[in-house]
Structure formats: C-alpha cells, structure tokens
Amino acid sequence: MEGIEKTVHAYILDEFLPGEDPAELTDQTPLITGGILDSITTLKLVTFLEDHYNITVEAHEAGVDHLDSIRQIADLVAEKTRAA
Template identity: 75%
Template structure:
C-alpha cells in the first residue's frame, strides 16, 4: 500500500500542487474538503487511478468518502485490487 501512496502522492503534487513542498502533502491531508481537489480535478484523479492501477472507480466512490486523502485513495485501490 505504501507504493500506491507514493504514486498517488507524486501525481497529486505534479498535477495539482506544482511547486509545493512535498512534505506538506501527507497521507491524511484533506484533498476535497481542503480545497485541493474540485469536481474537475477529482475527475482527472479518477481517470489517473483507473488507468494507473487498472481499476474501475464507481460513481458513488468518487467523493469525499473515498478520495479525500491519499490514505483513503490507497485503501480504495487496495480493496479493488483484492476483489479483482
């Protein structure tokens, strides 16, 4: 799960927070409720997750309950990988 978190961390920094201090983005930083992700950037993140990890993120999973932190995202990906 640590590798998943590293991948997602790098993607979020590169795509949505260019130039920010990487240490400021932790596994529990609120992404949606903290204003880092809006509806468009959340969709971009979902597309990345589906392509990178070969999973399908259902519409009901593309919200605060599953995508508000790197930790939540990694847990969702792990669950989907184990279910496949």
C-alpha cells in the same frame, strides 16, 4: 500499500500542486474538503487511478468518503485490486 500512497502523492503534487513542498502533502491531508481537489481535478484523479491501476471507480466512490486523503485513496485502490 505504501507504493500506492507514494504514486498517488507524486501524481497529486505533479498535477495539482506544482512547486509545493512535498512534505506539506501528507497521507491525511484533506484533498476535497481542503480545497486541493474540485470536481474537475477529482475526475482527473479518478481517470489516473483507473488507468494506472486497471480498476473501475464507481460514481458513488468518487467523492469525499473515498478520495479525501491519500490514505483513503490507497485503501480504495488496494481493495479494488484485491477484488480483481
């Protein structure tokens, strides 16, 4: 799962936090509740996850319960790829 976390970490830094210190974004940093992701950027993240990992993120999964930290995202992606 570490590979998923690294990939998602890099994507979030590149797309949503350009120029930020990579060390400031941890696996537990709150993304939605912390204001890093809003509704539009969350949709961009979901699209990236679906395209990159060939998974489908259901509407009820595209929120704070599953996407508020890199750890939660990695858990969701790992679960979806195992089920596929």
